[in-house]
Structure formats: structure tokens, C-alpha cells
Amino acid sequence: MHPSHEPVRFAVEGSVARITLDNPSRKNAITLDMAASIVEFCDRIEKDSSIGAVLVGAEGPYFCSGADTRDLAASSADPASAEAVRRTSAVYESFVRVGSLPVPTVSMVVGGAVGAGLNLAMATDMMLVTPDAVLDSGFLARHIHPGGGHLSLLGRALSTSETIAMAGLGIALSGTDAVRRGLAYACADADDMDAEAAQLVRHAAADPELARAIKNSIRLELGPPAVSWASALEIERGVQMWSMGRKGDAGWKNKPAKPTPVN
Numbered sequence: 001m002h003p004s005h006e007p008v009r010f011a012v013e014g015s016v017a018r019i020t021l022d023n024p025s026r027k028n029a030i031t032l033d034m035a036a037s038i039v040e041f042c043d044r045i046e047k048d049s050s051i052g053a054v055l056v057g058a059e060g061p062y063f064c065s066g067a068d069t070r071d072l073a074a075s076s077a078d079p080a081s082a083e084a085v086r087r088t089s090a091v092y093e094s095f096v097r098v099g100s101l102p103v104p105t106v107s108m109v110v111g112g113a114v115g116a117g118l119n120l121a122m123a124t125d126m127m128l129v130t131p132d133a134v135l136d137s138g139f140l141a142r143h144i145h146p147g148g149g150h151l152s153l154l155g156r157a158l159s160t161s162e163t164i165a166m167a168g169l170g171i172a173l174s175g176t177d178a179v180r181r182g183l184a185y186a187c188a189d190a191d192d193m194d195a196e197a198a199q200l201v202r203h204a205a206a207d208p209e210l211a212r213a214i215k216n217s218i219r220l221e222l223g224p225p226a227v228s229w230a231s232a233l234e235i236e237r238g239v240q241m242w243s244m245g246r247k248g249d250a251g252w253k254n255k256p257a258k259p260t261p262v263n
Helices: 034-047 069-077 082-099 116-123 148-159 160-169 175-181 190-200 201-204 207-223 228-249
Strands: 010-014 016-021 052-060 105-111 112-114 127-128 134-136
Touching: 010 034, 016 160, 034 082, 052 190, 069 082, 105 116, 105 190, 112 116, 116 127, 116 134, 116 148, 127 175, 127 190, 134 175, 148 160, 190 201, 201 207, 207 228
Parallel strands: 016 052, 052 105, 105 127, 112 134
Antiparallel strands: 010 016
């Protein structure tokens, strides 16, 4: 890799931010430097209120093969050491930050995602996949216990038996199967992936402030843990009134500050 090459690219087009893994020679395996870049870009997205949606993709024919095997080997040499914990935690932090972004997020999985790479894809709100993509827990085959909240991420979309099938039995899903089972949102051919993703986020990009408010309410209501319907009514009431008042303004771009939802 050329010294000036950035293994993770960041761009904002209109109000849509793009995080692109660019380490295709290693199937976009996440190095410590890549993890740090992802965290940095997420910090920028969080602070930039003009961004209404995020697309997470990758260069080349494969989304992400997991954590870089060289870092895994270094950690495995002395897994109880502070350095090993630091390395592992740094990779965890990359997809945790993606999962905590205040705007709708979409991952674009071409080819496949394994281990930490699948964690990164599942950390987004929606996953677009190529029909023949291979989504593989991957930990069992490597004789490593799942990490990074992998089982919880699987369990958000899959049943317990399906989670056991993937993580406990090592059964992989194709992109088509992932959509059928609810792990991914939709299939798209690789050549159509960008256009499909842009279509999905177009309304959020057109109104970043409202997109952020809706994402916050979704988190408050659905959790985990989820709240009661009565609580959901109160969470939504004030924010909906704010949005209606904003829309009613002749010059609604001069937007009043929205209230803090009641939890």
C-alpha cells in the first residue's frame, strides 16, 4: 500500500456522508488505523448537523473480512495483556461509533462480511446486500468466541435459533437468505448499490434536522429496552408539535430549536 493511501475514505455529498473502507488487497480487513479513522469520521458526522444520513461501503469486490489477522495474531500471543485488550477494544469502538450515529445509516455489503466486518454492517440501521454476498459469523471456524456484541447484534434481527445457527453452528447466509430472514433490508446488484442506497436516504438528506429527531425518538422508543405505547405517545408529542410548527412557518428554514423528548 502506498504510504499516502488512506485505507478509509470520508466524503460528504449534499447532506449524505460516506465512509468507505479502502483496503481491498486484504478484503478491507479492519486495521487499528482504519478503526481510528472510522471513529474520527463518526465524530465529525455527529457534530455536523447538516448531515442527514450515512452510507458505509467498501472499495473492491468484498465489503469486509473482519479484523486484520495480523492484529488478531498479536493479540492472541498474550490475550490477557493490556495491549491485547486495547487492540480489541479499538476495533470494537469502530462499529460501536457507527451504531451510535444520530442519523439513519445504511451499509452496502458487496461480496461478503465476516466477523467484525459483519458487526460493522449490522451496526448500521439498514443493510443492502448483493444477492450472492456471504454473511458469516466466522468466529467458530477460527476457534474464537464472538466479540463486539456480535450475538446481540445478530439477535436484534434474528430469532434465537437463527442466532445459534450463525454464531454457534457456523452457518452462513447468502444475501438473499439474509433479506428473507430480516438480517438485511434489501438485495441490490453491485452495479446498482450506490443508486439504491442514495434512493433510500434521499428524504433524510433533504431534511437532516428532522431525520436526526426521528432517529432519536426511535432509539428512545425501541431501545433496547423498548418503552410502552403510553410512553411513546409522550416521546413523540412534543417533537411532532415542533415539526408541525416548523412546517407551518412560511420560511421554515428559520427553524426553532426542538424540545428535548421526554424519556
